[in-house]
Amino acid sequence: MFEFELLACDPESGARAGSFHTPHGIIPTPVFAPVGTQATVKALRPADLHALGASLILSNTYHLYLRPGDERIRDLGGLHQFMGWDGPILTDSGGFQVFSLSETREIDDDGVTFQSHIDGSYHRLTPEKSIEIQENLGADIIMTFDECPPPTDRDYVERSLARTHEWAARSLAAKSRADQALFGIVQGGIFRDLREESARFLIELDLPGYAIGGLAVGETKPEMHTVLEWMEPVLPKEKPRYLMGVGAPEDLVNGVMRGVDIFDCVLPTRLARHGSAWRRGERLNIRNAQFKDDPGPIDSACACYTCQNFSLAYLNHLVRANEILGHILLTTHNVFFLIDLMNGMREAIVEGAFAEYARAFMSHYPQENGD
């Protein structure tokens, strides 16, 4: 259980192709996990996720704890049974969303007290409570409880790091189920020594996988890439690496070439609900008047249900008329776009052609200018 097989490594970059074994199936890596915040990937049925080739989905401990309640989900057979998804699931620790969604929160060395964004009721999360909730939910991959500090405030990051490490050890001590893999979360902001210290601490705990947390929260893209480059030689090669909350197409390519195996992000589903769709190098606003009479698909090279069956003109109409089908069809396309990209990268790594694949894909995007 939780074996991570490395199938191929790109000789020119950190990119690797692998397979991560879980109780609910094998996750081919690199992988993008669509986010099912409230036990549903918005606008998609489990059957649609399978058809899109999704192999891992993420769900949020904070949301499910508040509604419908982790004990209720446990009593109904666990999260897989509850949401009708028989593939692998990852749950986060709840910490990040307490910090980002709750208006009132008090953090101390033991945990965090917060008010529900739904009804204002008071709750407390600690490492032990987070693990208890995640065990009730029963995901295949669960996360240590951590604090996600502002990445450029060195004093704060340093103090917070000690707390995050203690919480990681307490998370591991609290864990009781053998059928869940507990991943640790490396913090340390944009500071190399702190990042390396954090990685070393977590490696000591000998966890089955490591996340690189505290990124995509305000730092620049080059800063993010630099942190990933520091981590690549430090994190153990034989364990999967997870970059949390990243999901723009170009960021996935940049992450994979720096050794990341797992990504998750609300971006494909959220953009869809805002009427946007990706194609290589572009993010289209489907509502734009230019698409009103366009008989072509979003992307003529795309094999998704949306591009195979519907014109931009029709999608433009659905978005303007605020029809649910617009959300469904754009979500279908955006999630497929990312899964197809990950599959393309994986295949290229296995075939020893990753550099070429990445170069071709990135040629559609403006080059970074270093700031």
Place this chain on the structure above:
Amino acid sequence: MFEFELLACDPESGARAGSFHTPHGIIPTPVFAPVGTQATVKALRPADLHALGASLILSNTYHLYLRPGDERIRDLGGLHQFMGWDGPILTDSGGFQVFSLSETREIDDDGVTFQSHIDGSYHRLTPEKSIEIQENLGADIIMTFDECPPPTDRDYVERSLARTHEWAARSLAAKSRADQALFGIVQGGIFRDLREESARFLIELDLPGYAIGGLAVGETKPEMHTVLEWMEPVLPKEKPRYLMGVGAPEDLVNGVMRGVDIFDCVLPTRLARHGSAWRRGERLNIRNAQFKDDPGPIDSACACYTCQNFSLAYLNHLVRANEILGHILLTTHNVFFLIDLMNGMREAIVEGAFAEYARAFMSHYPQENGD
């Protein structure tokens, strides 16, 4: 084209089983048509409609004329191509929705002037304009332009009936496409002589099908049934009969036993968006606290995707969390419920067991008390 084959008639009631041939396929009757107001059956993809066994869908001339525009749809290849639905489509004349949705409208003997509910712009519909729009859309079945009067106001109904008949003749004269069947609409409120006069007038026009309009708009259920019973012997047996805007399960059974072949209604999709689902004899409010921990499906006898895969507890969670998947799954169930009911009735008619089928189904519903 537009042949209506009668396969079997129930000896004890008006119920019949048939097949109506259209350019986009055969419609087995009796049939329930889900409504795709804005060129989409809300929350369902065309692939889902096929999987549910839908054979006919309805779309609304008023809405499509205003947005995205019937000429645009024509230029994009017609409504079938536009919405990706290759089965039969029926469009209404637009009249009913002008009367029900537009705040400002002036009716005269030539037509009606109204303001768009979207942007307040002024528009005019006449029989000729309605047919022009419906020809641009290109549905298989199109409707004569009519007025739908308050059913119990005899003076108004009588004056309106003359206008509706003239408009029917003008609709027929304006029609130019041979690949569309123009159905007439019988009006006359709850008055037997007016209903019979209307039917006779339209029969004279020798149209390929007849709708019974102006019902389900405020009269009682017994009044509606009485009108259907008056129409049953008057309307030609060899042509399909269409009861507009009716779609509660018990009303479908009551309609079929009174000789109706085609129904349409927004009820299954609208109820779904309001968090309600049918089972025999019941309409469940899925949001109710009683379902929070219920591990069973909406209907343990139901073969739909929703009932096969999801608990009431999960559906309750989706509805409370206002998740799109809640709309999708409840719509799937409600539409399947009606299509399954129609299939059951058709099979029973063919097998000579309709009375039994109808009795068993209706035993779950309170009997009418005549008011």
